[in-house]
Amino acid sequence: MSLAIGSYEKLHDLSDGSDLLNLAWTQDERDLLSVDVMATVSAELAAEVAEELPYVGDYLVKDPYGEAVLGPVAAEFFGRPGWAASVTCGAGVGPLLHGLSLLAAGGTVEVVTDVYPDYPHWVTRAKGRCVPYGSGPRGDLLVLERPALRDERFAHLDAVRDLCTGAAERGAVVLVDESNANYLPPDFSAANLAPEVPNLIVVRGLSKAYGLGGVRLGYCVSSPTATDLVRAVVSPLGTSSLSLRIGRRVLGLGDVTSALRAGIARAKPYVRDLLAEAGLPAPVTAATGLPYVLFPNQPRRAVELLRERGVQAKVQPVWSAATCALTEVGRMSVPLRKDRLHNLRNRLDGRKER
Incomplete structure (x- = not known):
């Protein structure tokens, strides 16, 4: 649970x-x-019907992580067309974090900011352990929320970059939960660092602000190096083809x-x-x-x-x-x-x- x-x-x-x-x-x-997001979703569903349900009928085995559908529009959303980053989709932020907890299986996670309890809970179930950031034991993975409920130490990208640099020196990965980042402009997102920071994984969704939690679409942005780690633990084909179509249309609206x-x-x-x-x-x-x-x-x-x-x-x-x-x-x-x-x-x- x-x-x-x-x-x-x-x-x-x-x-x-x-x-x-x-x-x-x-x-x-x-x-x-x-924009009227629900009207946009309705129009996209109507187009799907008018086009004889191409996404409903398509099992995206050639794009199992949704990158071909969502990747280009995500790059445009962050103002980084053609960026050297990858997008890995899942059935919402929660399921993505559930899979990513396996990165810490048997290892140590440093918790940098207060976080929702789900990820530490799943880490524990994967036989890992969570410790306070900088408390002594060095983690294989660092986890934080942006924006966190109250902690604004990592509100600026330079602070995130410095955190990743320090983690990289000991071979650790930084996982950023940006579930709440839809309340801020796209240039706030740590996803903008992914093309240049090889040990960064950023998770986002469409629930907050958009109110589209029922679409069940979350996505990770990461460098190609970190993407190999992500796809080793995140299930392929976790997002419905129709959700990807809707998500592509919504992100294509830009900053709304x-x-x-x-x-x-x-x-x-x-x-x-x-x-x-x-x-x-x-x-x-x-x-x-x-x-x-x-x-x-x-x-x-x-x-x-x-x-x-x-x-x-x-x-x-x-x-x-x-x-x-x-x-x-x-x-x-x-x-x-x-x-x-x-x-x-x-x-x-x-x-x-x-």
């Missing part, structure tokens, strides 16, 4: 209701994209999140202040770009207090880089539509929406 997925099990619903504002996850992001980024930047400090004024325990904003307010202290109490006001947040499991143990943080998504912001303010003031 994915520990992160398990954190949703006890939530009553995943949509708003008359007596509940659901902020356990973000569900109004697509309204701020510069600039207005979303601006909306998050406006709303996040306002929401944090609302929560503080309502007496919630020490709310803090998540790292730049992320649409969350966090409760690192008393996470369960914070979620309980919000629930009493008709607001659903969640207790997010986190693997601590400092202790290499499972911890928790309270997490509330920032509402972005004006009506949902108004709804939140009323509930925090003790007035339910009617």
